[in-house]
């Protein structure tokens with residue numbers, strides 16, 4: 001898909017930071033590891049970053065007033081799994097997370113609205129999200145935003161960690177969908 005200039009947005013945390021939600025840059029990759037908590041995803045982030053150059057995957061990070069990376073959201077527009085992202089109608093949101101201090105202040109909702117309106121402008125009509133079955137809080141937030149569970153997801157996948165070792169994940173999930181128009 002063609003590369004386009006991505007929009008960005010800001011959000012005022014009530015009685016807190018004015019954070020910036022902006023397209024990722026290569027120098028953000030280390031900050032996205034959150035002081036080691038997500039170091040095991042180093043190679044994965046790098047691959048997604050490389051994909052983002054083609055415009056098939058889009059990545060926004062959340063930057064605090066101090067320049068710290070405090071969150072992220074990835075959006076797949078075109079994937080080999082065309083049931084998730086087909087480049088025209090369907091898009092898939094993943095790797096959505098905020099550091100604990102930045103949760104429950106409306107920032108996640110603002111980011112969802114931002115991503116959805118971007119997709120509508122690009123002509124997409126559905127957005128899919130997988131939410132872990134034990135993550136009731138995130139599921140509730142998505143339901144409030146108009147997402148509905150459309151089925152179970154086995155949640156088995158593999159990745160190479162920062163040492164090149166293959167790791168297997170089994171995280172049963174619900175697939176959720178929102179019709180954007």
Ligand SMILES: CC(C)(COP(=O)(O)OP(=O)(O)OC[C@H]1O[C@@H](n2cnc3c(N)ncnc32)[C@H](O)[C@@H]1OP(=O)(O)O)[C@@H](O)C(=O)NCCC(=O)NCCS
Pocket residue numbers: 014096097098099102103104105106107108109110129130131132135137138140141144
């Ligand atoms: C999921 C996540 C990205 C959502 O972002 P968030 O900023 O916490 O989301 P919001 O603040 O918009 O909404 C969460 C709750 O805060 C409440 N809230 C919204 N605006 C608020 C405000 N201004 N002040 C206080 N609370 C607010 C919402 O009502 C919502 O309540 P609910 O859980 O009962 O629906 C974030 O919580 C997170 O990183 N969680 C850990 C990782 C994760 O689970 N990711 C999702 C994977 S699918």
